[in-house]
Amino acid sequence: MDDRDGRGALLQQGLDNKPTKLTTGSSDCDTHDLPRARLVAACEAYLSFGAEHPHLYALMMGPNPRPDDTTGNDGRELRLNDSGEGIERLVGAESFRLLVQDVAAAAADGTSRADDPFLTATALWVALHGLVRLRADAPLGPQPDPGQLNDALIERIALLEPAPIAIPER
Structure with a gap:
């Protein structure tokens, strides 16, 4: 990564911390062994990371400073082919x-x-990213409760069935 102005080190810090934040969010869930709960916790961790570190998030997810350059610092082609080969080189x-x-x-x-x-994960990723950016940019106008919006976005795009209702034992 280009480190002429220190952005490379900051970006690497974000890359090092973001997956940890997502896996930490998943494992902190009381029902971490339940896939639905793990998915929701990971999405919430992504939204929290963006809210807690808006500048780092913007740096991590922002546009390439050289959009016409398709070769990385290591000389490898950065474009993905139709099979998704090369995705491991992308931020996030x-x-x-x-x-x-x-x-x-x-x-x-x-x-x-x-x-x-x-x-489904791609659509969810796009929606989560959009929500983080919209909140960071503080759009004008009325907005729903943030928690309700998070729930609606995650549940609808991930096509989640309603969460089971816990019935107390008698």
Whole structure:
């Protein structure tokens, strides 16, 4: 990474911390062994990371400073081919891999109606990113309760079934 102005070190710090934040968010969940709960916790951790570190998030997820340059500092081609080969070189690749894995697990146990975990995770990633950026940019106008909006976005895009209601034992 280009470190002429210190951005490379800051970006690397974000890359080092972001996947940890997502996996920490997942493991902090009381029901971390339940795929639905793990997926929701990971999404909430992503939103929290963006809210708590807006400048680092913007740096991490911002545009390439040289958009016409498709070669990385190591000389490798940065474009992805249609099969997704090369995704591991993208910012947030590990976090995205975890998201796809969590969507697939929720689909496998029937708590998500996602029939294509990669497509669903991609749509969710885009929506989460958009929400982080909109909140950071402080758009004008009325807004719903942040928690309700988080829940609606995550549950609808991840095609989650309603959370089970805990019935107290008698």
